[in-house]
Amino acid sequence: MxxxxxxxxxxxxxxxxxxxxxxxxxxxxxxxxxxxxxxxxxxxxxxxxxxxxxxxxxxxxxxxxxxxxxxxxxxxxxxxxxxxxxxxxxxxxxxxxxxxxxxxxxxxxxxxxxxxxxxxxxxxxxxxxxxxxxxxxxxxxxxxxxxxxxxxxxxxxxxxxxxxxxxxxxxLGPGAVALRKRLARRFSVVGEAHGFRVEIDGQPITAADRGDLAMVQFLWTFGSEEPDLTASSQLKEKEALSDRFDAWDATWRVKGWIGTARKPKDLESTEAGNMNGIVVFARGRLFHENILDKLNDARIYTKYLTGQIEADFLDVDDKPDIATSDRQRVQEDDERYQQLISFLRSRLNQVESRWNEWRRKHEIEKAKESSPALAEWLNGLPKGFRKSAEELIAKLSALPIDEEDDRRVLYRHGILAFERMKLRGSTEDFIASIASVDKLLTLLADRDSLEASLYRDIVRSRLAAIQEFQKIVDEDAKEKVLQKYLFDHLWLLDPAWERASGSELMEKRLVSEGVIIEDFSEKERLGRIDIAYRTYAGKHIIVELKKAGRQMKLLELQEQGQLYVDTLRRILQQQGTPLPNIEVVFVLGKSIEEEKTNPDRLKSSMTAISPGSRIVHYDALIQGAQEAYEQYLRASRELDRLEKLVNQI
CATH class of the missing domain: 3.30.565.10 (Histidine kinase-like ATPase, C-terminal domain)
Structure with missing residues (x-):
């Protein structure tokens, strides 16, 4: 048998x-x-x-x-x-x-x-x-x-x-030069020092081909060994970190380094690939292509990270092999891998703390050198606010923005917001909230928190928010940002709608009538993002956002708009409003055919829905709101000292 x-x-x-x-x-x-x-x-x-x-x-x-x-x-x-x-x-x-x-x-x-x-x-x-x-x-x-x-x-x-x-x-990939760089990032034992020379078309692969150390501004090393820093022309600060946990087996150690670039863009390379990652070697060769994917929690400093570490305990002979078949990933449930993850999380917390400190020191110095006006503003602040202001500039400098002109715009907006928050005693909250461009945009869009200041400041900050929309949002972001932002800030649709308000009871009725749809799949079928209901000065407003990429037809809009008006009119008449004034506003990404070929038909179709109903476009919202507030700014009185300083940054 x-x-x-x-x-x-x-x-x-x-x-x-x-x-x-x-x-x-x-x-x-x-x-x-x-x-x-x-x-x-x-x-x-x-x-x-x-x-x-x-x-x-x-x-x-x-x-x-x-x-x-x-x-x-x-x-x-x-x-x-x-x-x-x-x-x-x-x-x-x-x-x-x-x-x-x-x-x-x-x-x-x-x-x-x-x-x-x-x-x-x-x-x-x-x-x-x-x-x-x-x-x-x-x-x-x-x-x-x-x-x-x-x-x-x-x-x-x-x-x-x-x-x-x-x-x-x-x-085949992008060629011999790129291949030399990518192979260099896959071995830590290539070179004369290890008696192992690798050439591609007669050109030897060296540690310099990795390209990452040349971009490093701040460096952290593990243990007593230090990498060759010959090519590290950008290096400003370095520090040694412990190479093990005390509780580890005596043979377990981590070698190598972690560094941060000055700008995320520095880590982008057509030839070497994206260097915003931490490669793991074992026995001198690549064992994990990018362990940062497992550690990345979206904090700002992670966008600046690069590095290569060696953890030979991941590939010891008397333990199971945890490498995947293509040897670019590992079996993540293995205790050795989990220990390495815990170790790196601990060390990256140290890295982040020091990065914030070094970043504040060097970026503030650089910002002052490049902008005397910024230096004047910082030096003119009371001591109690100066440290917070320096932290603000350091955080704004850490946002992943590649163009220096764009960064100066953020400095200007940040200073104005800081001054407003200083009046309200909430500068620390303001600074703590800056973690990304999106969060900064949201903060600058928080109109209610600024209304205690002058109305001119409110208008100017709105203009800043509109300008940020123009620079930052893409086609997808328009849908997400405007859906969240537009319904609470109808001044983007019409500057006169300053105090438009909603009605929770009415929205419940519109949900029950099938006008406002909460089911996501049904919204997708109809090409809709969302519908909101608002009232302003006796006017009842229905605003519907369509997907930016959705091509609509006039007949579809007319049928939908008429349904909304008929349903809303019936509800309002039941509530004792016999002749309600209703407007339907469709917000589209793409123009419909009649806007160019038959504008008279478009106008009559919108009027047939209800007088005042209309189509607007995402881009037109931004442009129209900007023009409206720019007109106010042109009529504004002479700018004060702070404004003059900010404009010089």
Whole structure:
């Protein structure tokens, strides 16, 4: 009965483990370079055909005999650390490979693979093809037999050469320069210091190719080791952090560094990719592509973070392998990973605290140098307010805004708001609320909190809010912001509607009548965001927002508007209002056809709904409100000293 059951592995598994597992050339070449490291190679030469037809990876490692090729390289799932070769190479290198799947990644970017290798004076080679594997699958063969190469085709006398042919061009990526940078971010042992030179088209990969340290303004290191800071021209401050928790096993330590750039835009690179992340290495190679994704809680400083850390305890030989098959993520329920997350959260709290301190120091100095008016404002404040004002400027400087002109606009708005809040004794609350551009916009839009000040200030702050709308909102944000903002601030629709108010009872009736719809799916079907009901000076107003991208037809609007008016008129007549004055306002993103081709028909259709009914557009709301308040500003009396200072910033 011992052979009653047996497990088999179909060749189809190669599709899942190799051909379809990896998605980019950097990840694939990482596996080839790691194999060269495990073969004790001192040099790896990667050459890429300018026309993208082939890629060669040559190393000067120990090479493979025919037996090695069959028993190790061609054996899917060969676990070197657990078998004859052990966990350390003859040169004493910790072995990177573990699952025995990495070599299959080559099939994800090429349909034909040649492997040439030399060992102990002999050389041999083979050719594998995706088509050949698929043919073996169709014929239900128990194994795939690569084609042996003729002796005259072998081109190596030492080490191993892998040639990728019939390359899938869509996966080649952005070129050799970018590939060198991305490979540099996947290994911490590349370079002369580690006796492991990797070249792409004759150019060696160096730590400088990573590009991240060159952007770092503030740096935190773990333990006694410090990275090469030769290229760190932007560095202003640095600090060492503890490399372990006291309760950890004595062998557990974290090496590496975390840094912050001066601007989030500094971490954007077409060639190196997005560097706003923290990569994790184990045994000298990439183990987790970006652990910051797990730690990011949307606080401002995280947008400035970059870094690379090594945590070898994630990949120890006597513990389960927690790397995913493509070795770019980990199994997150493992205790070692959870311990690393806890450690990094703790250290990032320290980083944030120091970042705020250093940021205030350096950004205020920079802001004062660039704007004497700002320095004059800060120096003119009473001591009790100066620290809060400096914190305000530091926080505004930390908002992820790339253009300095836009940042100066925020400084101006922030100073005006600070002065108003100073009168109300709530500057600390104001500063604490600044966490993002969206929150700042919301704060500047809080009209009720400013009404204790002069009406001119209210108008001017409204103009500032309108200008922020113009700069910040995109097509999607228009829907979200205006839906939340418009119904409580009808002055955007009509400056005269200053005190328009709602009626909770009436809105309940309109819900029950099916005019105001609370069901989200039904709103989507009708292309609606929301409907609001307001009253102003005896006028009953229904405002309906349509999705910004929705193309409406006049007939649809007329039918909907007439339904709203008829329903509202019936309700109001039941309440004793025989001839109610009703207006329906449709807020659209796209123009309807009749606005250009038949404006008279449009006008009569709106009047037919009810006199005063009309269509307005998101962009027209902003422009119209701005023009209305700009007219007031032009007639305003001479600006005071604070305004003159602010205008100079």
């Amino acid at each position: 011992s052979d009653t059951y047996k497990m088999t592995v179909d060749l189809n598994v190669l599709d899942h483990l190799g051909i379809n597992l990896y998605s980019n050339i950097a990840a694939v070449l990482t596996e080839a370079v790691a194999n060269a490291w495990d073969a004790d190679a001192e040099k790896v030469d990667i050459r890429i055909d300018p026309d993208g037809k082939w890629i060669e990876i040559t190393d000067d490692g120990v090479g493979m005999s025919v037996a090695d090729m069959n028993d190790k390289y061609l054996r899917v799932g060969y676990r070197r650390r657990e078998e004859a070769d052990g966990r350390v190479t003859p040169k004493g290198r910790p072995v990177m490979g573990r699952k025995g799947l990495g070599k299959l990644s080559l099939f994800s970017i090429a349909d034909t693979i040649e492997v040439h290798s030399a060992k102990d004076g002999g050389a041999h080679g083979l050719r594998m093809t995706v088509a050949g594997i698929h043919e073996s699958v169709r014929e239900q063969k128990p194994f795939y037999s690569p084609e042996p190469l003729a002796q005259e085709e072998i081109t190596v006398s030492k080490g191993t050469k892998i040639i990728l042919k019939d390359v899938k061009r869509q996966r």
